[in-house]
Amino acid sequence: MKMCYLLIFPSIYPEAFGISGIEAMMKGKPVVGFDVGGVSTWLKNEESGFLVPVKDLDSFLKKTIFLLDDTETYTQINKKARVLALSEFSADKHMNKLVDIYKNTLK
16 A cells, blocks of 8 residues: 555445545545445545546546646645545544444443
8 A cells, every 4th residue: 555656446336434445545545436335434525536426437537547647636635635534534533433432322
């Protein structure tokens, strides 16, 4: 992941989450993925990469090439992806959410 330039997330199956996308974003790598399942919970269009309509291969290709060619946009999304991933999906944040769920269940 450290050596990749961006992550292509071509799943058309309604993924529950898609941890590889979060891992890429943690390393500051933009993601191009289909808007299916839970992908939109972590992939924010034009912030951490690009969400494209499911099975729209033309848009998927265009957004991927755009990120490869436009270094200014790539750099902006690169930084936003890392900030988003670290603020929303860090281990501490995840554990705090779990603890809150358990506490609310016990009430």
